[in-house]
Amino acid sequence: MEPAASGQAVLKVTGLKRYFDVSPPLLNRVLERQPRQILKAVDGIDFAIGRGETFGLVGESGCGKSTVARLIVGLYAPTAGSIELEGRDIAGLSRRQMAPVRRRLQMIFQDPFASLNPRWRVLDIVAEPIRAFGLASGKAAVTRRVGELLEQVKLNPRDGDKYPHEFSGGQRQRISIARALASNPEFLVCDEPTSALDVSVQAQILNLMRDLQRDLGLTYLFISHNLAVVRHISDRVGVMYLGRMVEQAPARTLFATPRHPVHEAAARHGARPGDVRPRARAGGRRGAEPDQPAGRLQLPPALPVRRRPLPGREPGADRAAGRRRRRLPRRRGGPHPRGRPAGIAGGNPALAAVARGD
Amino acid sequence: MTEPLLQVRDLVVQFPTRRGTLTAVDGVSFHIDPGEVLGVVGESGAGKSMTGAAVIGLLEPPGRIAGGEILLEGQPIQNLPYEAMRRIRGRKIGAIFQDPLTSLNPLYSVGQQLVETIVTHTDLTPTRARARAVELLAEVGIPAPERRVDQYPHQFSGGMRQRVVIALALCANPRLIIADEPTTALDVSIQAQIIALLRRLCREHGTAVMLVTHDMGVIAETADRVAVMYAGRIAEIGPVRQVIKQARHPYTIGLMGSIPTIAQDAERLRQIPGSMPRLTDIPAGCAFNPRCERVFERCRRDRPEPIDVDGSRVACWLYDPSTAQREAADA
Numbered sequence: 001m002e003p004a005a006s007g008q009a010v011l012k013v014t015g016l017k018r019y020f021d022v023s024p025p026l027l028n029r030v031l032e033r034q035p036r037q038i039l040k041a042v043d044g045i046d047f048a049i050g051r052g053e054t055f056g057l058v059g060e061s062g063c064g065k066s067t068v069a070r071l072i073v074g075l076y077a078p079t080a081g082s083i084e085l086e087g088r089d090i091a092g093l094s095r096r097q098m099a100p101v102r103r104r105l106q107m108i109f110q111d112p113f114a115s116l117n118p119r120w121r122v123l124d125i126v127a128e129p130i131r132a133f134g135l136a137s138g139k140a141a142v143t144r145r146v147g148e149l150l151e152q153v154k155l156n157p158r159d160g161d162k163y164p165h166e167f168s169g170g171q172r173q174r175i176s177i178a179r180a181l182a183s184n185p186e187f188l189v190c191d192e193p194t195s196a197l198d199v200s201v202q203a204q205i206l207n208l209m210r211d212l213q214r215d216l217g218l219t220y221l222f223i224s225h226n227l228a229v230v231r232h233i234s235d236r237v238g239v240m241y242l243g244r245m246v247e248q249a250p251a252r253t254l255f256a257t258p259r260h261p262v263h264e265a266a267a268r269h270g271a272r273p274g275d276v277r278p279r280a281r282a283g284g285r286r287g288a289e290p291d292q293p294a295g296r297l298q299l300p301p302a303l304p305v306r307r308r309p310l311p312g313r314e315p316g317a318d319r320a321a322g323r324r325r326r327r328l329p330r331r332r333g334g335p336h337p338r339g340r341p342a343g344i345a346g347g348n349p350a351l352a353a354v355a356r357g358d
Numbered sequence: 359m360t361e362p363l364l365q366v367r368d369l370v371v372q373f374p375t376r377r378g379t380l381t382a383v384d385g386v387s388f389h390i391d392p393g394e395v396l397g398v399v400g401e402s403g404a405g406k407s408m409t410g411a412a413v414i415g416l417l418e419p420p421g422r423i424a425g426g427e428i429l430l431e432g433q434p435i436q437n438l439p440y441e442a443m444r445r446i447r448g449r450k451i452g453a454i455f456q457d458p459l460t461s462l463n464p465l466y467s468v469g470q471q472l473v474e475t476i477v478t479h480t481d482l483t484p485t486r487a488r489a490r491a492v493e494l495l496a497e498v499g500i501p502a503p504e505r506r507v508d509q510y511p512h513q514f515s516g517g518m519r520q521r522v523v524i525a526l527a528l529c530a531n532p533r534l535i536i537a538d539e540p541t542t543a544l545d546v547s548i549q550a551q552i553i554a555l556l557r558r559l560c561r562e563h564g565t566a567v568m569l570v571t572h573d574m575g576v577i578a579e580t581a582d583r584v585a586v587m588y589a590g591r592i593a594e595i596g597p598v599r600q601v602i603k604q605a606r607h608p609y610t611i612g613l614m615g616s617i618p619t620i621a622q623d624a625e626r627l628r629q630i631p632g633s634m635p636r637l638t639d640i641p642a643g644c645a646f647n648p649r650c651e652r653v654f655e656r657c658r659r660d661r662p663e664p665i666d667v668d669g670s671r672v673a674c675w676l677y678d679p680s681t682a683q684r685e686a687a688d689a
Contacts, residue, residue, distance in 0.1 A: 203618070
């Protein structure tokens with residue numbers, strides 16, 4: 001079902017699930033006759049990422065996108081499903097078996113203030129993967145390699161002697177990237193790498209990531225809640241909602257014609273400031289039902305769907321591209337193709353009321 | 359022309375430190391009309407939150423207003439004694455902060471917090487105040503307010519909590535609300551609801567809002583006018599469309615260019631080289647000059663004052679009649 005990536009997928013995820021048991025303690029369950037509660041953080045998702053490709057993963061907080069990232073790098077073990085890295089299933093590998101995989105699979109985290117050890121010099125931070133994987137021997141060789149990496153992320157090699165607090169947010173994220181690149185990985189999982197940064201710095205980091213991808217042939221899984229950023233950097237995009245992948249398509253076509261109401265409502269976030277127009281307003285169960293303990297406890301993804309007949313084809317199929325592209329120009333700056341976006345709330349009066357804030 | 363609700367003139371906020379005095383806000387002037395939404399946008403450290411805190415008299419010591427004046431309905435309110443300021447806060451100026459969890463007391467029910475505020479700032483009895491609290495919750499779009507009023511903040515979701523915070527700010531029907539990053543901690547779709555709510559309340563009550571945020575998208579949808587701040591100064595201030603569609607200040611232009619958009623196909627984003635200067639070493643002349651593409655020698659020497667350019671006010675030498683012939687030709 002993945003048009004772009006079936007040939008030589010670097011990463012292929014099939015039926016991936018991760019459940020968390022969030023039940024109250026046994027005694028409470030017995031006394032209060034409560035059933036077990038299972039949080040289905042990731043509930044059966046499939047996708048594949050081709051070599052040199054950037055796959056964007058978007059969704060609201062709590063939809064499970066960060067869990068996917070942690071599953072892929074092996075910080076969580078999946079409940080079910082497989083994660084194939086170049087044809088080899090890495091789900092549920094032992095620590096020792098996982099070690100060589102980790103060299104090829106690195107992660108960039110969201111918060112550059114929390115992800116760098118404040119008591120280590122930058123040199124040691126970036127050198128850690130080099131030493132851990134034995135990629136260079138001797139102090140001089142390690143220092144030289146760190147210098148190269150720092151230059152690669154447009155920092156000064158002499159910055160290695162400094163501590164993280166001496167750097168701004170954007171520079172710290174560069175250090176994170178240098179560290180991720182230190183083990184010569186092929187695949188980078190980037191979990192909201194620019195969300196903590198100001199827009200002008202975000203632009204610098206996104207440009208840097210693009211350049212590195214071009215120069216080093218990297219493959220990215222890029223997670224963000226900001227659709228415009230994802231649109232900018234991704235070749236293909238997957239939209240998650242309540243632990244499921246609700247839509248998957250090439251970035252261009254996806255944003256030209258969002259097929260899924262969640263995404264459509266969220267699409268406004270990326271609205272260029274120039275489009276001075278009201279947002280598509282998303283209702284949604286969290287706002288709608290105060291008594292729901294948490295929006296995603298054992299809930300079927302019962303979306304407040306605006307029923308719009310879908311032409312009989314898979315979302316994101318390439319043959320849709322022609323029709324979708326024709327609609328694109330109208331959206332630029334002008335009114336929404338369908339007038340004001342109905343948003344998620346469109347089909348459901350109760351939700352619409354909530355969305356309006358009535 | 360009506361008298362502006364809030365008039366800020368040459369506001370200077372300083373922090374004395376061991377290494378000398380830092381100037382976080384440096385000669386900022388703006389006004390807000392009744393019922394108007396003024397967006398204040400800028401990157402971290404630009405002084406936008408400091409400006410908001412100064413207006414509402416909540417600067418953290420040792421920060422202090424070192425110069426300029428803040429007039430609310432014509433009355434100066436800068437550096438008022440604590441009690442006097444406290445009466446203005448809540449009654450005339452409400453505040454909404456970024457994180458709705460930390461602005462609510464977890465140990466008191468939402469109703470108790472609302473009633474306390476209402477009783478403090480109005481002459482309603484506690485019983486009437488409770489009825490008013492329920493009304494307010496209903497007004498900010500909280501379902502089943504009669505029941506929710508007795509619940510505690512942790513029983514509310516982020517968006518609902520932010521609604522409660524807005525209800526708190528509205529308790530005494532203030533003329534002005536300072537909203538400091540009111541949607542930043544919220545999910546995208548919840549953001550949209552909160553923005554719509556703010557807009558509706560403004561319209562219905564004629565409340566003015568000073569909306570401080572780093573999110574240009576939020577500003578574009580909410581504000582009537584926008585002030586772009588850089589290194590403690592206003593680079594550009596004007597009607598929102600004008601500033602966004604025809605930015606004049608090179609910083610604003612760069613800022614707009616660096617925002618990725620859904621419609622564009624650009625390979626690379628436009629980026630502004632470097633980063634905002636620290637408060638300890640703000641360059642002479644225009645604070646933006648080391649990063650500016652169109653810098654010339656006057657920018658390094660003299661500090662530009664805001665001048666009128668097509669309905670906006672822009673602090674940039676490019677638009678000074680004596681230096682920019684092109685501008686003269688346009689006019």
